Amino acid sequence: MHDFTPFSGLAGGALIGLAAALLMLLTGRIAGVTGIVGGLLQADTADRSWRVAFIAGLIAAPLIAALSGAPLPRPSMNASLVVITIAGVLVGFGTRMGNGCTSGHGVCGFARLSGRSIAATIIFMLAAIATVAIARHGLGG
């Protein structure tokens, strides 16, 4: 095990689940980041304001944490900018094509016991595990 932090993981996860539960109970919406952002980028979307508000909340979270002394997130990424660009395009294109990402399918879909979302989550997990295995260890291929 490497940097295993089950308690902060559970606590942070519970907050993610709380946010998804509250968004449904208060506004009737699924907390899927892909759907929320992707809808904003679509010409025929009428309901833009709540999407902007949710995204503003996401970006404001580390800024508010910074007020209490936490550092702003500057994650270390080992991949080159070319690989990061390819990864970004694949993530954006793939999540829109598959109608969801880790939040919409992984959290909200599992919580609804949606077979479609559970299938999507298993598939993107396996694809990601295979990608890391090949990139780091040259396995499979």
Add this chain to the structure above:
Amino acid sequence: MALLASFVCGLIFGAGLLISGMTDPQKVLGFLDLFGAWDATLAFVMAGAVAVAATGFAIARRRAAPAFSARFLWPDRNDIDAPLVAGAVLFGIGWGLAGICPGPALVNLAGLSLPIVVFVVAMLAGMIGQNLFGKNLWRRDAVAPRSIDTTSLPSRADG
């Protein structure tokens, strides 16, 4: 009120991603790296998130309407179709390459580090590309009605 609720939910969601460590690509890659020094944390994040969300959704199912809008917009699709499978594969490859998915990417944007800004711009470009051209790749999706007011319909997207 609905806007304030959305903002607060985004805030809580972002705090959860920060506390869980999921905004750190190395931690996410540690979970995906089954053949290396495996870090099981992401499984605990998922377990906590799904348990709380499922409880909230169960409460919502017994209510007539959400607090600040007309009705619940539950996703209405159950089929496992080719775009779902292909999209999940492409997303998984991108996620495995960078260790970042859409939620953590946006939370990390506040730090304005170059790799994150590049990732988010590329991600938005990918989303716009799929919005513009994706429908043409799958003939069955091409018949989906586009002229109907989408605000009055359940969301076709899952998340």
